[in-house]
Amino acid sequence: MRARAVMVLGTTSGAGKSWLTTALCRYYANQGLKVAPFKAQNMSNNARVVTEGEIGSAQYFQALAARATPEVRMNPLLLKPEKDTQSQVILMGQVSAELSRMAWRGRSASVWPVIAQALDELMADNDVVVIEGAGSPAEINLKDSDIVNMRVALHASAACLLVTDIDRGGAFAHLYGTWMMLDAAERQLIRGFVLNKFRGDASLLAPGPQMLQDLTGVPTVATLPMWWQHGLPEEDGVFDDRSRATGVVSKTIAVIAYPRISNLDEFQPLKNVPGVRLVWVRSPAELAGLAPDDWVILPGSKHTSGDLDWLRVQGLDRAIATHAGRGGAVLGICGGLQMLGEALIDTHGIDGNGPGLGLLPVVTQFEEGKTVRQRQACFSAVSGPWSALSGVAVQGYEIHHGQTAPHSAMAAAGDLAHAVLPEGLAWQNGAGHVLGVYLHGLFEDPAVLQALFGASTPTLDSVFEGLAGYIGRHFEPGVLDALIRAEECP
Numbered sequence: 001m002r003a004r005a006v007m008v009l010g011t012t013s014g015a016g017k018s019w020l021t022t023a024l025c026r027y028y029a030n031q032g033l034k035v036a037p038f039k040a041q042n043m044s045n046n047a048r049v050v051t052e053g054e055i056g057s058a059q060y061f062q063a064l065a066a067r068a069t070p071e072v073r074m075n076p077l078l079l080k081p082e083k084d085t086q087s088q089v090i091l092m093g094q095v096s097a098e099l100s101r102m103a104w105r106g107r108s109a110s111v112w113p114v115i116a117q118a119l120d121e122l123m124a125d126n127d128v129v130v131i132e133g134a135g136s137p138a139e140i141n142l143k144d145s146d147i148v149n150m151r152v153a154l155h156a157s158a159a160c161l162l163v164t165d166i167d168r169g170g171a172f173a174h175l176y177g178t179w180m181m182l183d184a185a186e187r188q189l190i191r192g193f194v195l196n197k198f199r200g201d202a203s204l205l206a207p208g209p210q211m212l213q214d215l216t217g218v219p220t221v222a223t224l225p226m227w228w229q230h231g232l233p234e235e236d237g238v239f240d241d242r243s244r245a246t247g248v249v250s251k252t253i254a255v256i257a258y259p260r261i262s263n264l265d266e267f268q269p270l271k272n273v274p275g276v277r278l279v280w281v282r283s284p285a286e287l288a289g290l291a292p293d294d295w296v297i298l299p300g301s302k303h304t305s306g307d308l309d310w311l312r313v314q315g316l317d318r319a320i321a322t323h324a325g326r327g328g329a330v331l332g333i334c335g336g337l338q339m340l341g342e343a344l345i346d347t348h349g350i351d352g353n354g355p356g357l358g359l360l361p362v363v364t365q366f367e368e369g370k371t372v373r374q375r376q377a378c379f380s381a382v383s384g385p386w387s388a389l390s391g392v393a394v395q396g397y398e399i400h401h402g403q404t405a406p407h408s409a410m411a412a413a414g415d416l417a418h419a420v421l422p423e424g425l426a427w428q429n430g431a432g433h434v435l436g437v438y439l440h441g442l443f444e445d446p447a448v449l450q451a452l453f454g455a456s457t458p459t460l461d462s463v464f465e466g467l468a469g470y471i472g473r474h475f476e477p478g479v480l481d482a483l484i485r486a487e488e489c490p
Contacts, residue, residue: 003036003123004484005156007131007189009149011138011164011174016196016224018058019232020163021132023467025066027480030468033127037062040115041077041134041148043087045262045302046233049374049397053093054078057265058132061232065464066130073118077111077147082260082303092118095370108145115147116155123156128484131158138181150186159483160189162218167197167226172208179216192221192479199226222475230470231272231463233265250275252294256316257282258307262300262335263399269443272457284319293385295329296320298336300399300440304364305352308339317357324359329385330434334400337427337436338364342407350401359434361410361417362427366402373398375439377421384432388451389420396441398425404438 006024010017021037029035042056048070050060055075063070072093079087089099089107092114099107122129137149153160162178164171175193182190193212195205202223209220253270257280270278281287287296298320301307311317324330332340341362346353350366378393404424406417417427426437442448446456471480 003126003129005123005129005131005153005158006483007133007153007156007158007160009133009137009153009160009162009178009190011136011162011171011178012168013135015163015165016194017132017134017163018062019230019467020161020194020196020471021130022058022062022065022232022464023471024130024480025062026464026468027471028128028130028484029065029067031481033484034068034125035066035128035130036068036122036126037066037074037130037132038119038122038152039075039132039134039148040119040152041079041111042075043079043081043134045080045260045300046265047078047080047090047263047399049372049399050093054090054372054399055093057233057263061460062130062132064460065467068126073122076115076118080262080302083306088302093372105145108147112147112151115152119152119156129156131156136178137186138178140181150182150189153189154185158189159191161192161194161221161483162190163194163196165197166195166223167199171195172212176212176215179218187216190216190218191483193218195220195223197226198223219476221479222471224471224474227470229271230467231268231458232467233268248275249277252277252279252290253297254279254281254287254290254294255297255299256311256320256336258301258310260302260307262302263333263440264299266333266441266443267297267299269449269457273449273453273455276453281316282314284315287316287319287323290323290328292323292326292328295331295385296323298330298332298339300333301335301339303351304335304338304402305344305346305354307335308344308354308356311339311357320357321359324434327431327433330359331386332360332434332436333442334398334438334440337362337404337438338400338402340434340436341404342410344402360427360429360436361407361415362404362436363407364402364404368401370401371398371403371438375425377423377425377439379426380420382420382428382432382435383418384428384435386420386428386432386435389448392447392451394421394439394442394445394448396439396445398438399440400438404436 008021046057047054048060050070052072059075060070078090134148164174340360341356346366376395379389382389420426
């Protein structure tokens with residue numbers, strides 16, 4: 001039996017494809033069906049570790065929503081931008097140096113057979129495969145090398161939903177223009193239009209949906225109200241800049257938002273901790289009002305030396321040092337840990353050489369091999385503002401080039417970095433207020449949240465159930481079931 005494929009396309013990036021795909025995965029799984037997500041190509045520095053390597057975070061969460069084990073077939077091609085014109089290419093979970101060097105348009109012929117095989121295998125193994133497109137299927141300049149949108153839809157004979165962000169304005173034109181630019185065979189696959197992020201009285205949309213259906217023959221099957229706090233991390237490096245806190249603010253956590261920030265989805269749980277205000281920082285002025293009890297976090301980076309240069313150009317290096325100098329808490333995660341050290345040493349041309357921020361007496365040596373693995377470990381004695389982590393068992397994942405060790409000359413002089421997780425996973429300075437860890441996912445661990453904040457946040461499973469219930473309420477009756485029965489939508 002071949003699975004039924006449902007595909008979510010968008011008129012633009014950020015239209016809502018990822019969260020809607022996640023919601024559909026849980027909706028169909030709740031019908032007792034065996035479900036798998038799929039995205040042929042994902043461009044994102046948000047990645048998660050699976051058994052065979054790494055995949056985009058969105059597909060990882062979609063697999064969990066589908067109650068499936070995340071695996072590389074669900075996202076066979078992952079592009080991790082390192083510069084404006086350069087990406088690291090991950091094929092079936094592993095870095096491909098050859099594809100990374102290849103021109104964008106030249107890759108499609110090489111990778112399409114792998115993508116098609118992964119999709120075919122998922123279709124053979126499941127009842128429903130929920131597919132996410134990328135960007136817009138109407139990017140006609142890329143049509144001849146398309147491996148992620150309509151080529152996939154045609155290969156899977158997918159029932160397609162086309163979603164648009166009505167909050168941006170021009171939604172009906174976006175939907176009509178996208179539909180018009182598709183080939184006739186591709187148009188036949190579009191089964192419904194979805195208006196996402198709607199604010200106001202839905203009756204005011206009339207007669208727009210009917211006029212659009214008269215022009216295209218495609219019904220508008222859902223108008224989804226704006227939902228700011230659904231609980232799912234944002235996709236494609238897009239994050240919500242607005243500061244929010246539940247209750248009286250007792251702590252501000254400032255995350256430095258450098259250009260090649262990675263794995264920012266791991267901070268989503270902090271948005272739900274009572275009394276915590278999470279802010280994204282790009283200038284020194286945004287750190288000036290922090291109290292010593294507030295935190296500065298240097299997150300992961302896909303290009304550590306480049307983002308470190310950016311910090312210095314902005315003057316954020318001095319602002320971070322000032323916060324640390326008055327005993328303020330500073331946390332570096334992965335690339336952020338590497339930045340906190342004395343130096344970056346790169347003899348293989350992996351990332352780049354340069355001085356660090358000098359807040360941890362450690363040195364990072366970049367290596368050709370990439371560390372990609374799930375980890376479990378237990379904190380030893382931790383001091384300063386991080387002391388609540390002492391003895392806490394944690395689990396997370398590593399995705400990094402380079403290994404970090406104490407600076408030998410500084411150690412000999414008595415300035416020794418303290419290892420607070422085994423095997424070089426975490427280091428702390430002598431004063432205790434600066435902590436660097438290689439382990440991603442700390443704030444997704446309930447034990448860590450309980451230790452640091454005395455709080456818990458909604459589980460991912462409750463988030464998935466909320467998403468499924470949301471689309472169940474707001475789609476026209478019968479539409480979601482009709483998509484997997486190969487019949488016209490009501």
